[in-house]
Amino acid sequence: MPDPFLDLPARLVADPIPGDNAAAMSVGELSSRLKRVVEGEFGHVRLRGEISGYKRVASGHCYLCLKDDAAVIDGVIWKGQAASLAFRPEDGIEVIATGRLTTYPGRSKYQVIIERMELAGAGALMALLERNKARFEAEGLFAKSKARRTLPFLPRRIGVVTSPTGAVIRDIIHRLEDRCPSHLLVWPVKVQGDGAAAEVAAAVRGFDALPADLRPDLVIVARGGGSIEDLWAFNEEAVVRAVAECRIPIISAVGHETDTTLCDYAADLRAPTPTAAAELAMPVLADVRLTVGAHGQRIERCARRHVERGRERLDALARLLPTRDRLLGPQRQRIDDLSGRLDRGLERHVVRARGTLDRTGAVLRPALLDRRVESARQRLNDLGRLLASVDPDAPLARGYARVTGPDGTTLATAAAARAAGAVTLHFRDATVDAVIDGGRAERARAEVTPRKAAAKVDQPTLF
Template identity: 55%
Template sequence: MPDPFDDPDNTNGVAPGNGDAAGLVAKGAPGDNAAPLSVSEISALLKRTVEDRFGFVRLRGELSGVKRAASGHLYCSLKDANARIDGVMWRGSTQRLAFHPEDGLEVIASGKLTTYPGRSSYQIVIERMEIAGEGALLALLEKTKARLEAEGLFAPQRKRALPYLPRVIGVVTSPTGAVIRDILHRLADRFPSHVLVWPVLVQGQGAAEQVATAVRGFSGMAPGGAIPRPDLVIVARGGGSIEDLWSFNEEVVVRAIAESTIPTISAVGHETDTTLADYAADRRAPTPTAAAEMAVPVRVELAALLDELALRQKRAIMRPVSLGRERLDARVRHLPRPEVLLASQVQKLDDLSERLRRGLADRTVRERERLQERVRHLSPAVLRARFDRAAHGLDSVRLTPALLTQRIATQREKLVALDRLAQQLHPDRPLQRGYVRVMDSSGKTLTDRAEAAERQALVLKFRDGTLDVTPVGKTPPRPASARAKPRSAESGEQPKLL
């Protein structure tokens, strides 16, 4: 068996300082009363040691591997150039965060160190997390701006024109600050309007969510509802540091403004303050007071403009009339006198009248001569000769009886056929089959219901006689002493034609 001292790496399984070889079953050394620790026990000891030694620490580092679990807990790592430590932030603490953690952001995390026995590693339980300085905050701002700009949320094509004269203006701001008073005062001076104020927090925890909810709430209002839907929305806040204005740099606010269906004006901070909400809004106002000036025109100036336009309209209407009158007068002066215009026509009329008189006289003479010529041809001798020629022609015509009898027979057949057709088409013929003929009191046959409803009395003719009836709702006529019925109508037979 090899000497353990000849094996400095203890590869032969012999415990250092113990000349006995290791056996299969663990045995306590002489004088050793310490029982072996379990893994869980040593993990608990390490956890207690670390937590006692590092009860509360503040770490500065760069976030890496940030992810949110479905439970709301936040898991991440803090790293610098040489080391890395895992971190966890429970849901209750994440709800108090004033920003959205993301990879690459330098932060200062405050909490306590502990161990996680499941992986035999140590980690920090973060209770509070802040951005490490204004430089890191500006870096986060630029990073968020670049990402949202790449999505097209700041594109000029998305910008909409503001309504010239909004009836209702929605304002998203704090109800207790000076901003809302400045806006209301400026609107009252320029053009009093109906203002809806959606009160929100403009700084601190939960401010971004409230502002986004207010903007989406205005967009979600239905037109014509109990509360009027704004035609314009102003998102306003007073001036402050970049940390005070950070709520308006949050992605949730920027997306809510970009998705708004109502034109928006961003009036956050003073003239030198710029937030991401300014880029997403349709217009940016340097101050809340300037936003009110952008929203509405000056009523006095508008009234003066309307008066000026009305005067210009009146002048424009009357100018063509005056110009037309001047042109008409000028043309009237160049027109010739009426008697000059009609002189040639009057002369022509006189000429035609004379020609007509002479023409009628000449034609009368010609027609009289023609008539006398024809009278000479109508002498008794001429008439007697024409009569003799006609008599001679009549004697030459031979009229045989067969021609007449054949013509009579043909006409008789046509008459018999017409009689049969008349019998079939007689209106009383269907009465033999159970039909009824509706007539009025004068004997006229009625074929329309509307025409029958207008009559005060009706006569129903059956196969064996007639029956007087009155439509419903009509006053029956006074009974007649006797109703004359044609003999052929009572019998229901069509008189013979032959």
């Protein structure tokens, strides 16, 4: 198919339009010229508008749009300026942004480089305050269900987070000296302007991170009165989270009585003024002494009343008890009766014993006693001779031996000796252990038997 552009008339391609003799400009050159013009004309601008499409990327830079009823302009906050903002930008907040206008050639757009940004009036601040309050409350940072820590009655150490040069710290010191002197730890911070919120949050976390022996028992976050812009550092997220997460009980005393910050909601107790915070932190020493004295008197009265009631009960019980004479009267009478019977019994016993002695004296004669002693001696001698005759070891002196088994019993027969196996031979002077060998014993008897028989034949009889 033929190209239709090849068929165009040559005059339409080669001949320029009459009067159009300007040189062609590149797109990049046009963008550079526009950029110089815009930046030169609008090197410093101050815009008022509502934030829309706010986002912070990983590099730390922030991108947003500023809009009003008529137009929209893109905005950029570089990382360094974003870190120094006094508040956290959010969609829907009306702000005043200060910066310079520039273009972005890559997209043929113009945008404002924001160097400083502030909230546009008290209405915008209040709207942001309410929005942050709702967000923190949804997270549970100052939900009423959160357990509030009880303030110590007499704190040994009190930490104060405030400016070291303002009137607030002097008021707190004077009030504590008037009520009850205590050890005061002051953490100096900025309470207004750039970096104030970071310093206050760092101070609260610093007190919380101290060792137990140095950590204060109570912390007061204090600042004098001012506008909502002046107090805005105590509405920042860093301060709210630090106060809510602190393990130490905290009293928030920011501004005057009518001022309210988000720090007040996160703290354990809100004081209308710094002076009132000192009064809430420490009781009056004189009142404490009066209270202790009153409690001591009550304790004494209670103890005395207890003793008196005990004495009354004791007296009532004592009246119910029988007297000593009633308890011991029957026993005394019994003792008298027994003592009389004892005297009479002793007299009868003495008379009976005297009669027995008289009869015994008549029976006991010397000759009769001699005969009885001699008869007893004769019986004793007979028993001694009988004992000597039955002694099993008596024949040992005449050459005999006594055979006992392993258990010490006397073996009277050869069968018993063979059954025992091991025997002990008791001689006159010592004992000998022996083992019974059945075979050798039989041979010994076989050899001895003829000799014994011959001996019997040759031996003359005595009868």
